[in-house]
Amino acid sequence: MLRLFIITLILLPLTALSDHHVTSKNMVVEIYECSINEGSTLQDVVAYARSDFNDWAKAENINGNTFIWEPVAVTPPYHEAELRWINYFPTWADYHKANRAWTKPENAKNPAAIAAMTNCKKPVFSNAMPVTPMPSDTMQKTLIVGLCQLNDGANMRDAMGFLSNERMQSMNKALGVNNGMALWTPGFGLNPDFDFLQVIAGKDADMMGLFDAVRTGAAQKAQLAFSDQPAPMSCHWDLSTSHTIRN
Numbered sequence: 001m002l003r004l005f006i007i008t009l010i011l012l013p014l015t016a017l018s019d020h021h022v023t024s025k026n027m028v029v030e031i032y033e034c035s036i037n038e039g040s041t042l043q044d045v046v047a048y049a050r051s052d053f054n055d056w057a058k059a060e061n062i063n064g065n066t067f068i069w070e071p072v073a074v075t076p077p078y079h080e081a082e083l084r085w086i087n088y089f090p091t092w093a094d095y096h097k098a099n100r101a102w103t104k105p106e107n108a109k110n111p112a113a114i115a116a117m118t119n120c121k122k123p124v125f126s127n128a129m130p131v132t133p134m135p136s137d138t139m140q141k142t143l144i145v146g147l148c149q150l151n152d153g154a155n156m157r158d159a160m161g162f163l164s165n166e167r168m169q170s171m172n173k174a175l176g177v178n179n180g181m182a183l184w185t186p187g188f189g190l191n192p193d194f195d196f197l198q199v200i201a202g203k204d205a206d207m208m209g210l211f212d213a214v215r216t217g218a219a220q221k222a223q224l225a226f227s228d229q230p231a232p233m234s235c236h237w238d239l240s241t242s243h244t245i246r247n
Contacts, residue, residue, distance in 0.1 A: 027128045028089040029184065033081035034120035042070055042083055045117050049085075049245045056110050057246055060101040064089040066245035069143065073239040077193075084240070085120065088128065124189035126197070129160070132168040134180020134202050136247050142207035143242040146198035146235035154232035156185070159196065162232055174222035175213045177206040198235060201242060 036042060046068055057066070069084040089095040101107065114120075134141075150159060160183065168181050179202030186192050201207070213219035 025090065026130070028092055028095050029126040029128045029187075030087040030089070030095065030123045031126060032085040032120040032123050033078075034083050034085060034118040035080075036082045037117055037119060040117035042068070045083060045114070046243045046245070048113060048117065052110060052113065054246055056101075056107065057098075060098070062098045062101065062246075063094040064098060065247055068243045068245060070241040070243065071238070072241060075236070075238060078238065083118070085118075122189070125187035126184045126190065127187050129183045129185070131163060131181045131183065132165045132172075134178070138203050139244045140204070141201045141242045141244075142204050143199065143201040143240045144207075145238045145240070146200070147192075147194040147238070148196050148198055148233045148235040150195045150233050151231075156196065158232040159183070162229065163198070167226055170226045171219070171222055174225065175209055175218065177209040177213075178202060179206050179210060195233070 036045065049066065049068060053066070056062075057064075065088040067086045067088075069086060071079070071081060071083070074081075087095075087098070089098065102111065148159070150156070163181070163183060165181075168179075172178055179200060182199060184197035184199060186196075200210075202210075210219065213222070
């Protein structure tokens with residue numbers, strides 16, 4: 001958890017659809033938390049995913065995106081995972097098609113190969129609500145996730161109104177960066193200690209520009225120049241590196 005970012009990022013709501021281009025519709029997010037088996041590395045998993053897994057997805061005409069998140073600074077109770085495998089699907093029908101294709105007997109070698117490198121829990125699901133697109137032409141991005149609690153008397157409508165595309169675009173312009181945003185709300189398999197997630201991601205240079213703007217106070221000034229409306233939530237933050245598999 002990046003404690004030094006808590007107060008300033010509450011005032012800086014740059015929510016991101018994790019780490020890929022944003023569509024105009026909400027998306028299904030499938031999340032696996034995994035450990036890495038002895039003898040394997042995260043780089044091995046990424047390399048396999050970008051080759052054999054990607055080939056399988058193309059052959060099956062899977063409609064979706066995949067990313068692997070490598071934790072950098074993540075606090076309990078979410079610190080134990082050594083990687084997070086993230087699949088995005090435009091619809092539940094797309095998820096169902098992919099799941100059926102993945103579990104076909106003739107595809108047994110791919111799940112077996114991934115199981116040899118990783119030990120993953122059963123998936124949980126979230127709903128991703130796009131707000132602002134982000135660059136999609138890079139294979140690796142810096143990514144932060146805000147675990148957010150609504151303030152007393154506030155609701156998700158308040159949060160969504162506060163975390164607007166107009167605010168995001170204004171902040172990007174003021175800071176000279178190009179980061180994207182989305183909101184995630186809990187779905188199946190989740191009984192979390194947060195109300196929603198802010199997931200902020202962009203190219204490394206843009207994210208470092210954001211971090212430095214927080215450090216110098218430029219981010220706070222740009223936020224207040226857009227609006228002095230108080231944030232309807234409070235958040236704490238984790239840091240990861242996102243590796244693009246299918247974009």
